[in-house]
Amino acid sequence: MKHLNKLFALLMLLGLSSQAQDSNNKWAIGFGANAVDGGRVSAADKFENQFSQFFDAKKYWNILPSVSYLNVSRYVGNNFTFGVTGSVNKISRFVPERVPFQDYVVVNPGDLNYYAVDGTVKYSFQSLIKSKVIDPSAHVGGGYTWLGDDAKGGTVNGGLGLTLWLTEQIGLSWTSSYKYSFDSREDATAVPTHMQHFLGLTFKFGAKDTDKDGIYDKDDACPEVPGLKAFNGCPDTDGDGIEDSKDACPNEAGSVEMNGCPDTDGDGIADKDDACPEVAGLKSLNGCPDADGDGIADKDDKCPTVKGPKENGGCPWPDRDGDSVLDKDDKCPDVKGTVANQGCPEVSDEAIKRLNDYAKTILFDTNKDTFKQQSYAVLQSIAAILKEYPYSKFSIEGHTDSDGGDDFNQRLSDARANAVKKYLEEQGIDQFRLSALGYGETKPIDTNKTKAGKANNRRVEVKLVK
Known part of the structure; x- marks a missing residue:
């Protein structure tokens, strides 16, 4: 019995480290005390007498004061369990054959040794009553029993538990089995029909x-990582109620709306996507504010309180000369001009008149495109006027009198116009501001019949190109 007690202590430890759920913990071990009903062993042949005085344990039951049975069982599915039970007992209360119309007489048959091995198929009603504590059952099976030195035989068993x-992990179990023997009860070598009761502890494992998270691998969606029952065994590292596999920020507590990520400034943009996570801002600016509403985040805006274009760092474009043409578009940002002339001053009629007054006095060598010496001062005066209007364009036109052939006059006027253009470019006037064209004798301004008229027709004109 000492060994049985040691086994009991070991199984207690195993049971405390296991978990009970038949579909997972398919194995179970049960042990405890059993009682063989001495009154039932020798009861009358009638079935109803087998259960008379059933609860009179003090008078009829045979019990050993130690662990006297061991059961090993395995869950096979659909609430069914198959098990084998081995039990020992000592029969010291025995009722011989009953005399009709008399009470049972209890005698000691000589402390008969009782040994039994029984196999059972048990059906549990626990799932039907939907209780986690109460587990009623019914069982059927068969076994073999040894009683004393000579009696032995098989039985067909059935009962409730x-x-x-x-x-x-641990259950307190009670089982009662009715063990029916087909042998005659008068046969000294036969085991009669009797009752046996079992009370003990059951451990499933x-x-x-x-991952030791209390959720079996069979039901654990993340069997290698400790998790929570609410998430089928998967973890929620940051404890925000969103399992890691569905959490965009598994290491930072967040909200469902933000897919598990935090939103510190409450602007509806998760911190991980927010360029300004501590200041509420706009989604269009990645969570950053725009105080002046110019579409540029304050952190990137050189003038955060004044609207301005992105091209100028969020600041308004300046207009230094106050001509309503912004400096970025003003060809003359330091000189007041007009919008039509891109911020530069318009060429006045007076300036055009002065240019042409000078141009008329340009003298060329006869039939040549070279200047007479006194013309250089005039050309420099023309260049000075053009420099006052650096973004205005001008056309240099050459004209001749009617002397000479038409072709010659055409070539000569064209050459003289280009000579003026070339000289002005040498004085710093941008070549793209000037064009040159000769008209020959086709556009006279005076008669070609007089010397004075011909002198007037031999001329250079400067015109504003608009």
């Missing part, structure tokens, strides 16, 4: 829980 699960 009840297990109260004290924890998920065998389920695998790799």
Whole structure:
């Protein structure tokens, strides 16, 4: 019996480290005390007499004061369990053959040794009553029993049981079996029909829980990582109620609306996507504010309180000369001009008149495109006027009198116009501001019949190109 007590202590430890759930913990071990009903062993042949005085344990039951049975069972599915039970007892209360119309007489048959091995198929009603504590059952099976030195035989068994699960690991079990023998009760070598009762502890085990999170691998969606029952065994590292696999920020507590990410400034943009996570801002600016509403985030705006274009860093474009043409578009940003002339001053009629007054006095060598010496001062005066209007364009036109052939006059007027253009470019006038064209004798301004008229027709004109 000492060995049985040691086994009991070991199984207690195993039970405390296991978990009870038949579909996972398919194996169970039960042990405890059993009672053989001495009154039933020798009861009358009538079935109803087999249950008379059933609860009179003090008078009829045979019990050993130690662990006297061991049961090993395995869950096979659909609430069915198959198990084998081995039990020992000592029969010291025995009722011989009953005399009709007399009470049972209890005698000591000589402390007969009782040994039994029984196999059972048990059906649990626990899932039907939907209780986590109360587990009623019914069983059928058969076994073989040895009684004393000579009596032995097989039985067909059936009965009821009840297990109260004290924890998920440990259950307190009661089972009563009616063990029917086909042998005659008068046969001294036969085991008569009798009752046997079992009371003990049951431990279930065998389920695998790799990550030790209390959820069996079979039901664990993340069997290798400790998790929560609410998420089928998957973790929620930041504890925000969103499992890591669905959490965009598994290491930072957040909200469902932000897919598990925090939103410190409450602007509806998760911190991980927010360029300004501590200041509420606009989604269009990645969570940054725009105080002046110019579409440029304050952190990138050189003038955060005044609207301005992005091209100028969020600041308004200046207009230094106050001509309503912004400096970026003003060809003359330091000289007041007009919008039509891109911020530069318009060429006045007076300036055009002065240009042409000078141009008329340009003298060329006869039939040549070279200047007479006194013309250089005039050309420099023309260049000075053009420099006052650096973004205005001008056309240099050459004209001749009617002397000479038409072709010659055309070539000569064109050459003289280009000579003026070339000289002005040498004085710093941009070549793209000037064009040159000769008209020959086609546009006279005076008669070609007089010397004075011909002198007037031989001329250079400067015109504003608009």
